[in-house]
Amino acid sequence: xxxxxxxxxxxxxxxxxxxxxxxxxxxxxxxxxxxxxxxxxxxxxxxxxxxxxxxxxxxxxxxxxxxxxxxxxxxxxxxxxxxxxxxxxxxxxxxxxxxxxxxxxxxxxxxxxxxxxxxxxxxxxxxxxxxxxxxxxxxxxxxxxxxxxxxxxxxxxxxxxxxxxxxxxxxxxxxxxxxxxxxxxxxxxxxxxxxxxxxxxxxxxxxxxxxxxxxxxxxxxxxxxxxxxxxxxxxxxxxxxxxxxxxxxxxxxxxxxxxxxxxxxxxxxxxxxxxxxxxxxxxxxxxxxxxxxxxxxxxxxxxxxxxxxxxxxxxxxxxxxxxxxxxxxxxxxxxxxxxxxxxxxxxxxxxxxxxxxxxxxxxxxxxxxxxxxxxxxxxxxxxxxxxxxxxxxxxxxxxxxxxxxxxxxxxxxxxxxxxxxxxxxxxxxxxxxxxxxxxxxxxxxxxxxxxxxxxxxxxxxxxxxxxxxxxxxxxxxxxxxxxxxxxxxxxxxxxxxxxxxxxxxxxxxxxxxxxxxxxxxxxxxxxxxxxxxxxx
Numbered sequence: 001x002x003x004x005x006x007x008x009x010x011x012x013x014x015x016x017x018x019x020x021x022x023x024x025x026x027x028x029x030x031x032x033x034x035x036x037x038x039x040x041x042x043x044x045x046x047x048x049x050x051x052x053x054x055x056x057x058x059x060x061x062x063x064x065x066x067x068x069x070x071x072x073x074x075x076x077x078x079x080x081x082x083x084x085x086x087x088x089x090x091x092x093x094x095x096x097x098x099x100x101x102x103x104x105x106x107x108x109x110x111x112x113x114x115x116x117x118x119x120x121x122x123x124x125x126x127x128x129x130x131x132x133x134x135x136x137x138x139x140x141x142x143x144x145x146x147x148x149x150x151x152x153x154x155x156x157x158x159x160x161x162x163x164x165x166x167x168x169x170x171x172x173x174x175x176x177x178x179x180x181x182x183x184x185x186x187x188x189x190x191x192x193x194x195x196x197x198x199x200x201x202x203x204x205x206x207x208x209x210x211x212x213x214x215x216x217x218x219x220x221x222x223x224x225x226x227x228x229x230x231x232x233x234x235x236x237x238x239x240x241x242x243x244x245x246x247x248x249x250x251x252x253x254x255x256x257x258x259x260x261x262x263x264x265x266x267x268x269x270x271x272x273x274x275x276x277x278x279x280x281x282x283x284x285x286x287x288x289x290x291x292x293x294x295x296x297x298x299x300x301x302x303x304x305x306x307x308x309x310x311x312x313x314x315x316x317x318x319x320x321x322x323x324x325x326x327x328x329x330x331x332x333x334x335x336x337x338x339x340x341x342x343x344x345x346x347x348x349x350x351x352x353x354x355x356x357x358x359x360x361x362x363x364x365x366x367x368x369x370x371x372x373x374x375x376x377x378x379x380x381x382x383x384x385x386x387x388x389x390x391x392x393x394x395x396x397x398x399x400x401x402x403x404x405x406x407x408x409x410x411x412x413x414x415x416x417x418x419x420x421x422x423x424x425x426x427x428x429x430x431x432x433x434x435x436x437x438x439x440x441x442x443x444x445x446x447x448x449x450x451x452x453x454x455x456x457x458x459x460x461x462x463x464x465x466x467x468x469x470x471x472x473x474x475x476x477x478x479x480x481x482x483x484x485x486x487x488x489x490x491x492x493x494x495x496x497x498x499x500x501x502x503x504x505x506x507x508x509x510x511x512x513x514x515x516x517x518x519x520x521x522x523x524x525x526x527x528x529x530x531x532x533x534x535x536x
Contacts, residue, residue, distance in 0.1 A: 008036040009536075010244055010247055010536075011248045012251055015039025017521050018505040018521055020090060024209050039088070039091075041087035050095070052321075067084060068085070071411040073413070073416075083477060085256070096516075096518060102523075105185060107512070108125055114485075125520075153194065158327075161306065168437075170189045172434065172437040221237075222404045224248060224501065251504050252505065254505065254506045258408070261495075262399050266279075267283060267285040268285065268286075284487050285482070286482050287487070290412075292387045292476040293424065296386075298382075301444060302445045311366075326363045332427075341418075342421075355514070366382075381448060384434070395414075415469055432447075478517045493532075
C-alpha cells in the first residue's frame with residue numbers, strides 16, 4: 001500500500017474501463033509524468049471466469065462485483081431491484097456480457113447541443129470510437145471503423161441452429177436488415193457484435209498498456225482532499241493519503257463516483273448535512289440517475305433434444321464457447337403517436353426526431369441474470385430480452401452513511417412514467433410477434449410465464465403487459481447520469497466550482513445513450529484523455 005508521503009502528478013480514482021483508458025493514454029502522451037491508478041478491488045485480469053465467454057455469469061454475487069439493491073420501487077410492486085458493478089481492475093469491462101454497440105447518433109448530437117460543445121456529438125466522438133476499436137470485418141466501412149485499435153470485436157461464425165429462423169422472425173415484424181448496427185443508426189435487425197476475441201474477453205486493463213502507471217489495487221478511497229477549492233489529493237479508508245500536483249480524475253462509475261463526491265463535500269447541502277459532511281461545493285450530485293430497465297420473456301422449445309439452446313447435451317459445438325449464445329439484435333423507435341399520447345399522460349412534450357427507443361435480443365438460453373427463475377437452464381427454453389433504451393424516468397443516489405465502504409441508497413425509479421412504459425410495451429409486443437411468427441412455429445411451443453402469472457401475447461392489453469413489467473422487470477446494468485455534464489461537470493469534464501478535479505465515467509452522461517455502454521464509454525474516455533493530456 002502507498003505511504004502517506006506518496007506524491008504524484010495525477011491520481012485516477014477508479015481502475016475501471018474509463019480509469020484504465022485515461023491513465024494509459026495520459027502516460028502514453030506524457031511518459032515523464034507520475035500517474036497513480038487506484039482501484040478498490042483486486043487485479044483479476046487473467047482469472048478464467050473473467051476471460052471466459054461461458055464462465056462470466058458465475059461472477060454475479062461474488063466479491064468481484066459490487067452488489068447494490070434499490071430502494072423499494074412502488075411502481076414495480078415494491079420490489080427491490082438488484083444492480084451490479086465491477087469491483088476489480090478493468091471494472092465493468094471485466095464482468096459485463098460483452099455486447100458492443102454505439103447507440104444512435106441522435107443521442108450524442110442532443111448531448112452536444114445540451115452542453116454546447118461539438119466534441120460530444122456523434123461526429124465529434126467518431127474519431128474516438130475508431131481509436132478504441134479493432135473492427136473484425138476487414139471489409140467494414142473505414143469511415144466508421146478502425147482496424148488497429150486496442151479492443152478487438154467479433155461477430156458471427158458460430159452457426160447456431162436457430163440463427164436463420166430467428167432472423168426471419170424478427171424481420172417478419174416489419175423491421176429491415178441493418179448490415180452494421182455500429183454505424184450511428186442501429187435501428188433494424190443486425191448481427192450481434194461483441195468484444196470477445198479468440199474466445200477471450202477484451203477488457204480495459206489488458207487492452208490498454210498500463211506499464212509505467214502506478215497501479216494500486218485494494219485501495220478504497222474515502223474522500224478527495226481539498227485545500228480551499230483545490231483538489232490536492234485523496235484519503236484512503238485506512239487513513240493514508242496520496243497527493244496530486246496537477247489533477248485528480250474520478251472514474252468510479254455512476255453508482256460510486258457521486259458517493260465519493262458527496263463524501264468529499266461536493267453535493268446538495270441538505271444531503272451532506274445529514275452525515276455532518278462539510279460542504280465544498282453545491283452541485284446536484286446523485287441526481288439524474290438513468291438506467292435501461294428490461295423484461296425477459298422465456299419460451300419453451302419444441303424438440304429441445306436437437307440442441308437449440310444452452311444446457312442441451314447436443315448444444316456442443318466448440319465454437320459455441322466463443323461468445324454469447326445469440327445472433328441478432330433488433331432495435332427500433334416507438335411510433336410517434338404512442339409517445340405523443342404518453343407525453344400527454346406525463347404532462348411533458350414529445351418532439352419527433354430520429355432515435356432508438358428499445359432493443360430486443362433472442363438468447364439461446366435462459367438468461368442467468370434474472371429476478372426470478374422462470375425455467376431451468378437445461379436446453380428446453382430460450383429468452384427474448386426487451387430493453388427500454390430511451391428512459392425519461394430519473395432516479396437518485398444518496399449517501400447511506402459517511403463511510404465509503406457502505407453502498408449508497410439507489411432509487412432508479414424504473415418505469416415510473418408513461419413514456420417508459422410505452423417503450424417497454426412496444427418492445428415486448430415486437431418480441432412477442434416475432435416468437436409467434438410462422439418462422440418460429442416449428443421451434444417454439446409457447447411462452448413459459450413466471451410462476452403464478454398468465455401467459456402474454458402480442459394481443460395482450462396494455463394493462464396485462466404492465467402487470468408483467470411490474471412483477472418481473474429489472475436492470476440491464478447500465479446506470480449513468482449521476483454527475484451530469486452541464487450540471488456537475490463542464491464540457492471538458494471539469495467539476496464546477498472547484499479546481500483540479502475531473503470526472504470521466506458514465507456518471508457524466510446527461511441523457512440516456514441507446515447502447516450497451518462499454519463502446520460509448522471507451523470513446524468518451526478516449527476523448528477525455530485527449531483533453532487531459534492537452535492540458536497537462
